[in-house]
Amino acid sequence: MPKHQEQPYEQSELYRLRHSASHVMAQAVMEMFPGQARLAIGPPIENGFYYDFNLPRPLTPEDLERLESRMREILAGKHAFQRRELSADEARDLFADQPYKLELIDGLEAGGTDEYGVETSEKPVISTYSHDTFTDLCRGPHVENTQEINPDAVKLLSVAGAYWRGDETRPMLQRIYGTAWHTAEELEAHLAMLEEAKRRDHRKLGRELEIFVFDDEVGPGLPLWLPKGAVMIEELERLAKETEANAGYVRVRTPHLSKEDLFLHSGHLPYYAPNMYPAMEMEGTRYYVKPMNCPMHHKIFASKPRSYRDLPLRLAEYGTCYRYEKSGELFGLLRVRSMQMNDAHIYCSEEQFESEFLAVVRLYLEYFRIFGIEKYVMRLGTHHKRGLGKKYVDNERLWLKTEDMVRRAMVHGDVPYVEAADEAAFYGPKIDVQIWSATGHEFSLATNQVDFAQPARFELKFVNRQGQDETPLVIHRAPLGTHERMIGFLIEHYAGAFPVWLAPVQATLIPIADRHQDYAAEVAKRLRAAGLRVEVDDRGERMNAKIRDAQLQKIPYMLVVGDREQQADQVAVRLRSEEDLGAMSVGAFLDRAQHDIMARI
Ligand SMILES: [Zn+2]
Ligand SMILES: [Zn+2]
Numbered sequence: 001m002p003k004h005q006e007q008p009y010e011q012s013e014l015y016r017l018r019h020s021a022s023h024v025m026a027q028a029v030m031e032m033f034p035g036q037a038r039l040a041i042g043p044p045i046e047n048g049f050y051y052d053f054n055l056p057r058p059l060t061p062e063d064l065e066r067l068e069s070r071m072r073e074i075l076a077g078k079h080a081f082q083r084r085e086l087s088a089d090e091a092r093d094l095f096a097d098q099p100y101k102l103e104l105i106d107g108l109e110a111g112g113t114d115e116y117g118v119e120t121s122e123k124p125v126i127s128t129y130s131h132d133t134f135t136d137l138c139r140g141p142h143v144e145n146t147q148e149i150n151p152d153a154v155k156l157l158s159v160a161g162a163y164w165r166g167d168e169t170r171p172m173l174q175r176i177y178g179t180a181w182h183t184a185e186e187l188e189a190h191l192a193m194l195e196e197a198k199r200r201d202h203r204k205l206g207r208e209l210e211i212f213v214f215d216d217e218v219g220p221g222l223p224l225w226l227p228k229g230a231v232m233i234e235e236l237e238r239l240a241k242e243t244e245a246n247a248g249y250v251r252v253r254t255p256h257l258s259k260e261d262l263f264l265h266s267g268h269l270p271y272y273a274p275n276m277y278p279a280m281e282m283e284g285t286r287y288y289v290k291p292m293n294c295p296m297h298h299k300i301f302a303s304k305p306r307s308y309r310d311l312p313l314r315l316a317e318y319g320t321c322y323r324y325e326k327s328g329e330l331f332g333l334l335r336v337r338s339m340q341m342n343d344a345h346i347y348c349s350e351e352q353f354e355s356e357f358l359a360v361v362r363l364y365l366e367y368f369r370i371f372g373i374e375k376y377v378m379r380l381g382t383h384h385k386r387g388l389g390k391k392y393v394d395n396e397r398l399w400l401k402t403e404d405m406v407r408r409a410m411v412h413g414d415v416p417y418v419e420a421a422d423e424a425a426f427y428g429p430k431i432d433v434q435i436w437s438a439t440g441h442e443f444s445l446a447t448n449q450v451d452f453a454q455p456a457r458f459e460l461k462f463v464n465r466q467g468q469d470e471t472p473l474v475i476h477r478a479p480l481g482t483h484e485r486m487i488g489f490l491i492e493h494y495a496g497a498f499p500v501w502l503a504p505v506q507a508t509l510i511p512i513a514d515r516h517q518d519y520a521a522e523v524a525k526r527l528r529a530a531g532l533r534v535e536v537d538d539r540g541e542r543m544n545a546k547i548r549d550a551q552l553q554k555i556p557y558m559l560v561v562g563d564r565e566q567q568a569d570q571v572a573v574r575l576r577s578e579e580d581l582g583a584m585s586v587g588a589f590l591d592r593a594q595h596d597i598m599a600r601i
Contacts, residue, residue, distance in 0.1 A: 380406060
């Protein structure tokens with residue numbers, strides 16, 4: 001098994017390199033629009049960096065070229081990156097003509113947000129970094145000097161609109177994306193990967209393959225699943241239900257909304273309110289659509305007295321949740337407002353915890369095997385002492401104990417993980433799972449959380465062996481994430497060429513001439529009766545055009561039928577890879593297809 005115990009990106013040299021390149025780009029932009037460019041923020045991101053600017057005119061592709069060549073000149077200069085700490089007032093003087101920086105300085109001074117305007121529990125020191133003629137509000141880190149950035153491994157990629165602080169009521173800025181690597185070869189490989197990613201973009205393929213659409217009148221972030229998408233959802237749920245039934249889960253169903261009281265009780269209100277839809281009032285009572293299923297599952301646990309013999313109790317549900325995301329932050333299926341979650345809550349005793357937690361982690365690994373996901377990272381988020389009572393439940397003993405239990409489970413299971421301090425959930429340690437698609441695109445799939453706070457809030461109890469009341473621990477888990485995110489990932493991972501078991505249409509029958517249509521229809525009927533998803537292409541097109549269209553639709557099997565096949569009760573089988581398997585009996589084809597479907601390969 002590959003080991004993924006890599007150093008966190010934030011501490012890597014590439015991170016410092018890209019962050020430094022974003023400062024150099026900002027310098028070039030300032031020079032292009034002297035006295036007119038307004039700076040927002042410019043962080044490193046996965047595989048590159050960006051910087052947001054308010055500029056007097058829209059940037060053109062030629063501008064990007066000019067900026068890039070100016071950056072190369074600056075890089076040649078060996079300008080050192082120098083750090084300086086300063087007071088809020090000094091910073092205000094320095095950035096007097098930079099309104100966005102002034103807003104960020106206010107946030108830094110008050111505490112609660114960092115120099116990117118991102119929420120933080122700390123009160124950061126105010127510092128700047130300067131190189132050559134450019135100074136930015138920044139806490140670093142940076143490379144020593146500009147010569148450490150390879151001018152042949154830097155590229156500006158694109159310009160996009162981005163709202164200041166992701167807020168659609170604030171100004172629309174221009175975001176320049178760039179990338180920086182150690183070597184020109186690495187840059188080349190990355191650009192090739194970007195081309196491939198464009199080809200696999202789930203928004204593009206989702207439309208072409210008729211999997212999902214968005215409709216203005218329905219609303220942003222609310223996908224409509226087309227028949228082919230619905231088939232994929234059914235198949236994923238079948239996989240989850242089979243796997244979970246084998247692992248001893250039981251299934252429940254809960255409503256989409258509940259009274260405000262439930263979310264007050266759980267502590268989601270007011271804490272989680274910004275991510276929830278506003279309340280609706282009915283018969284004098286306020287109701288909310290649910291952002292998560294947990295409180296309702298807790299109520300099911302509490303619906304009757306429980307004893308140690310009932311534990312572990314594993315309640316599973318593909319629950320539909322609704323979360324408010326700013327419209328500027330919605331992104332295809334990967335960031336949506338309605339989601340169907342592969343949710344479950346495991347109620348167990350402390351003695352059962354390690355094996356239950358490990359079983360969940362093994363479930364993730366089993367799904368990774370099925371989907372051919374070879375690269376992943378499990379990131380254990382733990383608490384930090386200073387956040388106790390604020391961002392974390394105030395119970396240090398339970399924090400230390402549950403973190404230790406999770407660590408033990410991971411080590412005993414020989415599951416590679418990295419530890420991230422101060423990244424726990426509010427009510428317990430969590431494992432964030434990041435996966436990489438076949439082209440190296442990173443997705444965060446789901447979290448697996450330990451919860452020692454909610455069970456107590458809901459006064460959940462079971463009678464232990466000694467006849468005493470004990471509070472169970474809860475594990476929240478969703479290995480298949482949400483249908484939205486999972487299918488978005490799978491479209492890109494497979495470039496739309498899904499394995500047979502998941503393919504919306506598994507085979508298409510292609511009659512060579514009109515006189516073969518009846519035979520094609522009859523074969524289709526037999527295959528459907530055996531459970532296959534089959535179409536007949538009875539259009540008046542030529543055979544080659546039909547084959548090409550089926551390949552574009554990425555249908556796994558094309559079954560061509562003409563005189564010879566009709567007489568011999570056969571089909572001529574072609575794969576979407578263009579491989580020609582030749583003629584075989586309908587029964588032989590069915591055996592082959594069913595084998596692949598059963599094995600989910
Ligand atoms: Zn910076
Ligand atoms: Zn939950």
